[in-house]
Amino acid sequence: MPNQPDTTSPVQTVASAIVQGIKSGKLELPVMPAVASKILALTNDPNADMAELSKLIHSDQSIASQTLRIANSAGYASGEPIVSLQQAVTRLGMKLLGEIAIAVSIQSDIFKAPGFEKQIRSLLRHALAAGAYGREIARKRRRNVEGQFLCGLLHSVGRPIALQLVAKVQDRLGITLEDQELKQIVAGLSPKVATKVAIDWKLPKQLQITTVYYNNYAAAPTFKDECAATYLSQRFANWIVNPVGTNIIELGRDPVVEYLNFYQDDFQELLTKKEDVKAVVSAMEL
Numbered sequence: 001m002p003n004q005p006d007t008t009s010p011v012q013t014v015a016s017a018i019v020q021g022i023k024s025g026k027l028e029l030p031v032m033p034a035v036a037s038k039i040l041a042l043t044n045d046p047n048a049d050m051a052e053l054s055k056l057i058h059s060d061q062s063i064a065s066q067t068l069r070i071a072n073s074a075g076y077a078s079g080e081p082i083v084s085l086q087q088a089v090t091r092l093g094m095k096l097l098g099e100i101a102i103a104v105s106i107q108s109d110i111f112k113a114p115g116f117e118k119q120i121r122s123l124l125r126h127a128l129a130a131g132a133y134g135r136e137i138a139r140k141r142r143r144n145v146e147g148q149f150l151c152g153l154l155h156s157v158g159r160p161i162a163l164q165l166v167a168k169v170q171d172r173l174g175i176t177l178e179d180q181e182l183k184q185i186v187a188g189l190s191p192k193v194a195t196k197v198a199i200d201w202k203l204p205k206q207l208q209i210t211t212v213y214y215n216n217y218a219a220a221p222t223f224k225d226e227c228a229a230t231y232l233s234q235r236f237a238n239w240i241v242n243p244v245g246t247n248i249i250e251l252g253r254d255p256v257v258e259y260l261n262f263y264q265d266d267f268q269e270l271l272t273k274k275e276d277v278k279a280v281v282s283a284m285e286l
Helices: 010-024 036-045 050-058 061-071 085-093 094-107 118-141 147-155 160-173 179-200 205-219 224-241 247-253 254-259 263-272 274-284
Strands: none
Touching: 010 050, 010 179, 036 094, 036 254, 050 061, 050 094, 050 254, 061 085, 061 094, 061 205, 061 247, 085 094, 085 247, 085 274, 094 118, 094 147, 094 205, 094 274, 118 147, 118 224, 118 254, 118 263, 118 274, 147 205, 147 224, 160 179, 205 224
């Protein structure tokens, strides 16, 4: 029989190579940075000592210096400058300092994909904005603000990792995807990648659930309110990253606003937090 023409699209070729690579173990997903993992465990331990957190952050000079820089930024600082991590722990509290350190430590390893710097920067800004807006939503609802920050920060962790995988496979196969093809493949791969890394990284259950169900919070088996808050925070983040493309009136009518028991006055008050959120994003970007 004559050879049949190959009708496989570049997207299908790259996607198939990634899926097969993960299954065979030839394509490894990134591990959570060791310091971030330890900080996460420490800040969730009610018996943890504040000095332990300071010592842990000190173990990585790059993270230590960036954490101190952010602690003194406009988004966090108040009063006299903070000159030591121990002082930062005392001034900001263990949870908040841990939150800053986690955001710093994941940026160099997770939000990194050679050739896709523009896309990665946009994803990072969106993740940071979702975290910061998640904190405002939780504060308004009198819930755990640090936990909701991490839900927002990590809700789309599958996307930068999917870009990392595409970068590796493109280079190996000599294929270059168009922008629209890239969006298609990242959208298709990121939910599965997020589910796998959430389990592999042994993230707290709340983060595992919100990472998977934030976009379908009604179906979440547990932590439904946290998923709904994460959904709303990432929609606010869209507004920060792409203000022209976001219809804020439509967002105010989203059923999640009523689900979270917000009145329109509450929603309008959240809108006023935009500049505060932008200041946090600006401070946390490395």
